[in-house]
Structure formats: structure tokens, C-alpha cells
Amino acid sequence: MSGYTEGIIILLCINAIAAMGVSLLTGFTGIFSLGHAAYMALGAYTTAILTVQHGVHWFPAIMCGGIMAVAVAFFIGVPTLKLMGDYYAIASIGLGEAIRLILENWQSVTRGARGYPGIDPYTTLPVAAAFFVVLAICMFNLINSRFGRACKACRDDYIASSLLGFHTARIRVISLMISAFYCGVAGALLGGFLSFIQPVMFDMLKSTELTAVVVFGGLGSMSGSLLGTAVITLVTELFRPISQYRMLIYGAVLVVIMVLRPEGIMGNREFLSWVKAPFRRRAG
């Protein structure tokens, strides 16, 4: 396998991990985020600093990156997610900007806007693929568990679900924390893949891209998010020559999908249910 193909597959795995995180939050819990790149940045920088400056092995360092993202998500989520409405969406933009500013200005720790070089290239294809497979299995089990159903209940009708005894605020915060973990790990893997990270890599465009992928794949469909990631990552590679139109296309895709088919490519169905459908006996 050539290095280029391998690189694309690694990138695909990383993007898919992040997309699964955002999908849980936006697609299954119904919370819109514009700052998930900040969690990726937290994961990437925590891991980079631990491995380069403190000589920690990459695996615990990646876990620490994920946990760092979870801690920040908790701090942001508790005040904002207790409220319905757009509070988290606004706070998430602020969070994204604040994290980027801290990374750019805290020279002694993060080496500032010029970036953090010299990270061990620990993200090889087997590592990225293993992380992807394990996290995907966890996520697909999670969305069919009690917790996943609780998330969907909160998304569809938070009054009814709170009357049924779900602690909606807690479910929303936990969902955010899990999604932050996925993004933190994805960021950490990205750092190991590129050996170099820079605050500007995790700006609002990246956050938007994460959300665009999930919306494109289908809100409420985990396999749709993976499909969306695959399509968008490959299309981005193919259309590198016209990359100045990339953001315009992302924006237009978001609007057009919302206007024409808000459920995305897959709707809220999973790929397996689609395959199984012809073989299933009709009820009644």
C-alpha cells in the first residue's frame, strides 16, 4: 500500500472517530455544537505535551488527552446544558475561540501560534484502525443501550422524557462528555499522524466541518455519520485543486440538506437495518 493511500485511510479513521463523537451529541441528543474542534485541540495538545516533554508512552497520553477534553466538557456542559435553547451552541463558539486563544498565547507550554513540532509519529495505520474499531464498537453498543435510548428520548421530547424519570440535564451533559472524549482521542491521533499541531488547525472551520459531516450523513444515524465522513474526506482529497470553494460547498450542503432532506443521506436508520429490511417479516 502506498504511503498516500495509507495516509488517507489513517485520516479517514481519525475523522470517523471525531464524527462519531459529534454524531452522538448532535444526531442522538439534539445539541448543536460549533466548537468541537476545541476538544480535538485539547486532546492533541495534552498528548503532545505529555509525550514530548514528559516522556509518557503514547497510549496513556492519548487517554489523558481524551480525559482532558471530558473535563473541559463537564465544566462547560453543566452550566449550559441545564437550559434548553441555544445556550450551548453559543457557549461552544466561545469555548472554541477561548481555547484557541489560550493555545496561541500560552507560549511557555504550547509554544504559541507557530505550532508544536516534533511529536512522535505514533499514529500508524494499525493504531488508527484499532482505535477506530474499538471506539466504533463501543459507540454502536452505546446508542442501542439504555443510555442511547435516553439520549433519543431527550432529543425528541425533553418534557415527556423528564416525566418518565430521565434526568435530562445529566443525560445531556454525559452525552457531551462522551462526545468530547471521542474528539479528544481523534485530536490526539491527528497530532501523532502529522507530528505537528498548530492552534489554527482547530479553528471554527474545523468545528463546522465536523458538524457538516454529521448533518450530511444523517442526524440520528451513526453509520450515516461514518458514510458522511468517508464521502466528505474522499471528495476533499479529490477536489484539492479547487480547495478555495470547499467551505462554500460545505455551507451550501448544510443549507440544502436542511431545506430538502433534513434527515441527511441515511435518515435516522442504521446501515444494518437497511440491509436486513427485505428479509424481515412485516408486522401484522
Next chain:
Amino acid sequence: MATLIQQVINGLSLGSVYALIAVGYSLVYSILLFSNFAHGGFLVIGGYICYGTLRTFGTGIWLSGAIALAGAGVAAVLTERLAYRPIRERTNVTLYLLIASMGMSIVIENIFVIVAGGRFRALPPVIPTAPVNLMGLATTSAFDLLSLVSAVVFLGALQLFLSKTRWGLAIRAAAYDLRTAGLMGVNVNLLISIVFFVAGALAAVGGIFLSVRYTLYPQLGAITIKAFVAAVIGGLGSLPGAVVGSLILGLAEMLTAGFISSQMRDLVVFSMLVITLLVKPTGLFGKSVSEKV
């Protein structure tokens, strides 16, 4: 002392520009209950129309300003017609509107990146920026005073429109309950168009002042984050709240820049948001707590 007075005037001037943006955003939020992230785009459209007419036709600032206001207002109405109305008519899931507005914001920004280029542009010197001495207490620029005065004029006009006219009454009714207002015979689609026009025009005023204060570039719309934060601090959906929140935010930002460090100002803005949400999540003038579950 002189620095303090100067920073307070700067802060009020910046806050009043935020207020112009935040009020439009809050107005849309109060009717449709979603965060219109494309609001920053309206500001950029206003700024570029003003720049373009000043440069190509050499019209005066009054005419260019008026064209910019009308242009941004029409752009806002078109955005609503094309992107939001089809969604609004089919479902009441505000998440879809939110995502569509994010998409529109990216589309508008990148249209300007492609058409006008990502360069920073300075508006021709149409608004006086000469230093003014304030009764020997402090020196400030005429621009700061001018932007403060124009914000007061526009916000006053909005207040008159909302409290004295029939459409103002209808808008207040719709902010209370859009459905019931519709049942009472208000033409809801026309009303929403009017609201978007007003919001777009106010954003354009903010955009012109911001492009004089900083420069004009496609990403200038990102500054609306601060207007959103101001609207949350004042209470989402409340117009007086949006104004007060903006002034507080402008003051906090300028005082931080003047006395601590200008790199900290955005962090201060964000901490204020988190503190508000922790202490009084409905903001200073928030209207309902019933949503809390």
C-alpha cells in the same frame, strides 16, 4: 484617571456597536426561537456594500450608508425566504434552522472570500476619526462619539417603531407567541420578513462602524459571537437585555484591554458568559425560566 474615562468612552462606543448587532439577533430569536448564526453575514454584506458604493460611485457616506442598510436588509429577507421559510413551514425543530443558519453564514462569508478576496480593506475616510478633547478630562476620537450617537439614534428609532406602530405591536405580540399572533390575523410571513429586514439593516450599521474601527474582511462577521454573548448576558430574546449586555461587554473588553492586556479581552468575554450561565442563566432581563428541566 484620564485613561479610565477614555477607556470607558471607548467601551461604551464599542458596546453600542455590539448593541446594534445584538438587538437584531435578539429580535429574530424572540420571534423564531433560534440563534441566527447568519447574522454576522448581514453585517459583512452591509460593510462591503458601503465600501463598494463609496469606492466605485463615490457617493457620500449618507447615500452609501442608506444603500448598505437597504442591501443588508434585503439580503436578510432573502436568506429567510430561501433557507429558513421552507424549514419553518415543514417542521418546528429549531435545530434544523440553527444548522441552516450556520450554513448560510459560511456561504455568505465565502462568497466574499471568492468575489472580493480575503484582503483587509480600509473604508475611505468618510467618518471623522480626529481626536476630540472632552472638557479637558480626556481625549477621545470623534469616531467613538459618533458611533455612540448613531447607535442611540438607531436603537431609539427601533424602540419607536416597536412601541408606536401597528407592525411594532404585531412584532411584540409575535414575540409573545407567534402562533397566537398568526391566529389573530397577523400576516406571519410578512412580519418575519419585516423583522429580518430590520435585523439586517441594524447589523449593517454595526458592520459599517466595525469596518471603520477595524478593517473590512470576509471574516468580520465572526465578531457577532460577542453580540451573541451580550444577548445571553442580557437574557436571550430580550431587547433591553441585549443593549445592556452589549454595553457591559464593551466596557469589560475595553477596560481589560486598557488595564490588563489586550490579549485577555476575548477570554474575559467568554468567562463572563460562563459566569452568567452559572449564576443567572436567564441573563439580566431573561423572560422565562420555565424551560429549565
